[in-house]
Amino acid sequence: MRIEEDVKLDFKDVLIRPKRSTLRSRKDVDIGREYKFKWSGRTFNGVPIIAANMDGVGTFEMARGFIKDGSGLSVALHKHYPLEKLTAFYDEHGPDSVWYSIGMVKDDEDKLEAFLKSKTHKNGKGPDKICLDVANGYSQHFVDFVARMREKLPGVTIMAGNVVTGEMVEELILAGVDIVKVGIGPGSVCTTRTMTGVGYPQLSAIIECADAAHGLGGLICADGGCTVPGDIAKAFGGGADFVMLGGMLAGHTQSEQEIVEAEGKKFLQFYGMSSDTAMKKHKGGVAEYRASEGKTVRIPYRGDVAGTLQDILGGLRSACTYVGARRLKELSRRTSFIRVTQQINPVFGQGL
Numbered sequence: 001m002r003i004e005e006d007v008k009l010d011f012k013d014v015l016i017r018p019k020r021s022t023l024r025s026r027k028d029v030d031i032g033r034e035y036k037f038k039w040s041g042r043t044f045n046g047v048p049i050i051a052a053n054m055d056g057v058g059t060f061e062m063a064r065g066f067i068k069d070g071s072g073l074s075v076a077l078h079k080h081y082p083l084e085k086l087t088a089f090y091d092e093h094g095p096d097s098v099w100y101s102i103g104m105v106k107d108d109e110d111k112l113e114a115f116l117k118s119k120t121h122k123n124g125k126g127p128d129k130i131c132l133d134v135a136n137g138y139s140q141h142f143v144d145f146v147a148r149m150r151e152k153l154p155g156v157t158i159m160a161g162n163v164v165t166g167e168m169v170e171e172l173i174l175a176g177v178d179i180v181k182v183g184i185g186p187g188s189v190c191t192t193r194t195m196t197g198v199g200y201p202q203l204s205a206i207i208e209c210a211d212a213a214h215g216l217g218g219l220i221c222a223d224g225g226c227t228v229p230g231d232i233a234k235a236f237g238g239g240a241d242f243v244m245l246g247g248m249l250a251g252h253t254q255s256e257q258e259i260v261e262a263e264g265k266k267f268l269q270f271y272g273m274s275s276d277t278a279m280k281k282h283k284g285g286v287a288e289y290r291a292s293e294g295k296t297v298r299i300p301y302r303g304d305v306a307g308t309l310q311d312i313l314g315g316l317r318s319a320c321t322y323v324g325a326r327r328l329k330e331l332s333r334r335t336s337f338i339r340v341t342q343q344i345n346p347v348f349g350q351g352l
C-alpha cells in the first residue's frame, strides 16, 4: 500500500484568477476550436462541447437542436438506437454533428459493421468519428480493442476512455486513439466512487492527462463532473480540448424522455447508463456479476435546450473575457487557478 500525499483538485477547490484584458465584451470572444486529429488526419471545427452518450442527452433530437441553433456543439449518440434509425439520421444530416458510440460488446461491433456496409456509409455520409466507451479504460483488453478499431477504421476519428492518469492516456494514444476521454467517478448520476472507492479528482485528472496527451500530439475530452458553466471554463482552463456534458444537458425537450407532472410541476427521469433503470431498459436487467454503478434521479423539466446553451456559452465567453483570452484556444495559457475554501456566497440560496 502507498499513499500519494500531494493534494488533487476538483472544480470546487479552485477559482480562476482574473487577469488584465483588452477585450471589450464577451461578444469579442471566439469559443470555436480547430483541431487536426493525430491518427485520422481529419479536422474538427466547432465548439468543443459534446453531449454525453446517455439516454436523455445523447439523442437525435439534441443533435437536431444543436444544428438548428447553429451553436457548433456536437452529440455523442447513445448506443441504443437501432441501425435503421441511425442510417436515416446520417442521411438526413450527415456525420458532422454526431459521434457514433460503441462499447466493447459484440452487438455494438456488429451494428457498426453493418453500418459500414450500408448505402449511407458508401455515400460518404456514415460515421466519421466514433466514441469507444467503457467504464474502466484500464484493461489490456480495451487497449487491444482500440488498436483493432484503429486498424479497421484508419480514417475515422476515435475518442476512447475512460481513464484518469497520464500513463494510460499515453498507452491509449499510442494504440491509435485521437482523443482520450478522462473521468472516473465524477458524473452526476455515477455511483462508482461509492460502490468501489475508485476515482480521481476531476480537475487534477484533466491537468495531468492533458499534459500527457499533448506531449504525444493527442487530445483529451474531460468527461463528467461539470455542474455549472464555470466548471466548463475550469476544465478548458485546465487543458481539456473537449468537454463532455451529461447532467447539464439533461431534462430538456430534446431528451426524448417522458415528461411527467407532479404537484403542478413537470419532471423527467435521468439515469446513469449502468444504473438499474438503464440496464432494465436496454438489457432486460442487471447482470449478476456486476452491481449497478449509476443512479436514477427525477429532475425538473427545463424546456428547450437552446436556453441552457445560451447560459453555458455565455458563461464560457465571459470567463474568457475575465482572463483576456480572445479565443478559447488561449484560455488554458491564461489560466491561473487559485485554491479556495469557498466558491460562492450561499446566503440567499439559489435565488428565484
Ligand code: 5GP
Residues within 6 Å of the ligand: 052, 053, 054, 135, 162, 183, 185, 186, 187, 188, 189, 190, 191, 192, 223, 224, 225, 226, 244, 245, 246, 247, 248, 271, 272, 273, 274, 275, 293, 294, 295
Ligand atoms: P455528468 O456531466 O452528468 O456529470 O457526467 C456525464 C458522464 O458520466 C458520462 O459521459 C459518463 O462518462 C458518466 N456516466 C454516465 N452514466 C454513468 C453510470 O451509470 N455510471 C458511471 N460510473 N458513470 C456514468
